[in-house]
Amino acid sequence: MNIKSKFFIMVLALGALSGCSMVGSHIELDAKTIESNDASNDISTMVMVHPLTVESVSEFKSPLPQSRANPSLQSQIASYEYRVGAGDVLNVIVWDHPELTTPAGQFRSPSDSGLWVDADGTIFYPYIGRVDVLHKTVSEIRAIIAKRLAKYVEKPQVDVNVAAFRSQKVHITGEVAQPGQQPITNIPMTLLDAVNMAGGLSENANWKKVTIVRDGVKETTSLYALMQRGDMQENRLLQAGDIINVDSNDNQNVYVFGEVQNPKLLNITRNGMSLTAALSSVGGINELEADATGIFVIRGREVDAMNSKKTLDSDNHYIADLYQLDIKDATALVVGTEFELEPKDIVYVTAAPISRWNRVIRQLLPTISGFDTLTNGVRRVRNWPN
Template sequence: MKTSSKTLISLFMPILLAGCSVPGSYLTVQEGEKDPALETSSTDIISKINLYQLTASEIDNFKTPEVIAKVNPQLDKEITEYEYFVGSGDILNITVWDHPELTIPAGSYRSASESGNWVHADGRIFYPYIGFVEVAGKTTSQIRSDMTSKLSKFIESPQVDVSVAAFQSKKAYMTGAVNTPGQQFISNVPLTLLDAINQAGGLVGEADWRNVSLTRNGTEEILSLFNLMQKGDLTQNRLLQAGDIIHVPRDDNQKVFVMGEVNDPKLLKIDRSGMSLTEALSNVGGINQVAADATGVFVIRTSLDNSKVADVYQLDVSNSIAFILGTEFELQPKDIVYVTAAPIVQWNRIIGQILPSITGFDELSQGVDTIRGW
């Protein structure tokens, strides 16, 4: 992040400085004034970015798609067909009706798990008359059928009941920003991602619920609890399996950097409901009415296009109605919001603002909440 962010700033800042040669930057130099920045061609730099105008006719192209409630037929099918397979470490409760000598009573001082049949590491249990029985990897119905068949050689028409007294062989793991992280045993009741979150006591206040990771067999999948819990998108839910790891990250990386001619430049944290461009500008006290160029409000974002370094979005707020457009533009983590200076401001003033931004960027990335004194 540090390297790419430095590169992004160093590539974009000359564009801001060389405003007379870059459409949309609206930065000019007073007549008779010279500056070395104008002598550096920005053609190569321009080719490395995508520049977009946030206008009324174009804003819909940049809006975050609306999340709608969805059903999850695949999950419904998995839950309907779900069966629990016994494994090593489980404890079985086996009852043979009318044959109390074969049934270990639980009693008032022993639980069903304490009086049950432990599944050994080799996947077997020992039972009177029939000896060792393979049970690992089988359902209780299959075990019941096997034991009935074996016991019928010694008992006429045996009535056998098999249940799991303690589920201990299969676990999922919950880590990160939940109230009670730790292992959760998988039982004969299907355990979904949403169930696991609830059993862990829910999310802590600093949780990033939009980027929850589910790791299964070495493959990571990113899921959004915001879409699931807030918007009802059930396609974000999953039926958990043994060995799954669910990690809820903290929101430490959910930050944007607001720089330039604003009243209180600082690092902002995106809350659970997200943050729009207008919200970010409001949180720093708005743009500086004296020094800012209202036509030059930029959002700088790392580009997903491998051939580009950054996507740059420009909003002209010289008309206050444009702030409405800003409410429709959702910021993403590590976006840089930069407000350019007005033409009357000297170039050394602008350079004096930018250099501390570049040198202090490492500190911003490490969590410094506010950078002042620009």
């Protein structure tokens, strides 16, 4: 038996011993049920590839919101009237009859000296007794009081106003400077008004996703389109009980891996992030290792458990879109500036073929070197004089 044969037998024996002594804890798959994978479920067949070129990049670019008016909102604001609720405070003035006017003192504010609306929606007023004011406008309340006072006062001149708005509120939460309650008043409040009164958006706000919950129904709107692009269709007239939540941008992330200088997680800014901006944020590609033709953006699709069992007859079968940018000519980075990344996108830069080959060689070198050293040692032992 020659030296090489003895060497390989020795390596196998050492491998068996090391396998027994170093394998540690593990999970046996024997006797366990393993789900079978059909050939049709090969992940490579579930990805749609889209080359990014000067001609094609516009197809994948989401249209920017356009400046638009909102006639419906303007109509709602023009016809808006505040309706009194339980807990509000009213002031009543009867001209030329100070004894019937809500008293005010030097040290008492109108809200302290006014008429509170009780829980049953009524107020007490001299001569006429209880007056039902719930869900009525000040004009309607004025007419009711004047009509009932006419029995006691000739042609009464009555004025009614709300001294304190306490019955109706909207709630604004999330990434604003001052989250909390805001009262509904006789001045109509829109979504934009509420955000401004809350001190504006915080640094971590996702202003492209703002939710309004009304009577258990959730609606999503975009402050980016409203505030940055002037799309008034995104504005809303708020109502009592509305809950506005400005989401955080914590989940507005993209992942950059592969042959780049500094792989890391990036946060999409308020103004978005292009593919070129993402590459710049990680220091660019590794010029010595990267394959300039293999700049990929992996964008997952929502996968239906039922669709995962279907064949490729339906486009719904694809689980991801793969966008490929070739920057062998660095001017192609201009194309990357036109491709906007979306949350959860994965930017991956592949290694050049020569780099992959070099890595294989580097993996093998220690083994080859060790084999050469061991062989030379065996030869010296065989040649050692008895």
